[in-house]
Amino acid sequence: MSEMPRTTAESFRPHVAAASPLVRVRGLRVCYGDHEVLGGIDLDVYRGETMVILGPSGCGKSTLLRHLEGLAWPVAGSITIAGVEIAKASRRELARVRRLMGVSFQSAAMFNSMTVGENVALPLREHTDLADSTIRLMTRMKLQQVGLSGVEDLYPAQLSGGMRKRASLARALALDPEILLFDEPSAGLDPIIAAGIDQLILRLKEAFRMTMIVVTHEMQSAFLIADRMCMLDQGSILAVGSVAEIRAHPHPRVRQFVRRIPDGFDEGSTGYITGFEG
């Protein structure tokens, strides 16, 4: 992906003024049994912006994405995407909203019994009436877009983890989505490929004004690609703001996360303290 132009989030200005959010989450509460994972969160994501979701492992980031995708139903609260409230939508409306979204899962979930090409072509086969030859061409283009060529006839098991991740992104992009949900795009990738994914994300938002919700633990990547960021912790959103606002945020948990300070470490001194609860 070395041919990708180097760009930064600074060169992009989302059109957020006065517009209603493309994705609107209100009072979203999710429980698994007695375990409350999301405790009534509110979040707005505007057309054309990249919202990065930060937060410790197990805080509910993937859960939030699954609910945005309409794969699971909350205990309470609402999710409205492109003006359609998911829980109240007809099947037809829901299908229309899903068609707007591309999703790349944390696990890069691919069907192992299908070739990479068939995996990427799947949304095109499900949602369009395009001819086989067109689908094959589009599949090749999507794979090229993520820096993968000549792998259509391989099976997912024959790809490296990083290649699988990129193939899963190619599948998410198959229908030219307006909204891309991206769970840990660069986890487990070598730094050069991870940087390539960052550049791809920047290019997608600049070229296509794609709206993206990206979960990542890679702070360098987060600061590069985000227009705004939010931090989830223990079922609540602790902070939402621009990159600069999150960098300078006074909440100790946000500071700790952004500066990669381990639990129990006293920032003001040189060592660990006991009883630190964040």
Ligand SMILES: Nc1ncnc2c1ncn2[C@@H]1O[C@H](COP(=O)(O)OP(=O)(O)OP(=O)(O)O)[C@@H](O)[C@H]1O
């Ligand atoms: N289907 C499920 N059934 C029961 N519990 C679940 C289910 N999915 C997630 N959980 C629990 O919900 C919590 C949040 O999980 P989630 O996968 O959303 O975390 P995450 O923030 O994405 O973490 P990570 O950064 O490790 O990917 C965890 O405690 C997890 O065990």
Ligand SMILES: [Mg+2]
């Ligand atoms: Mg997750």
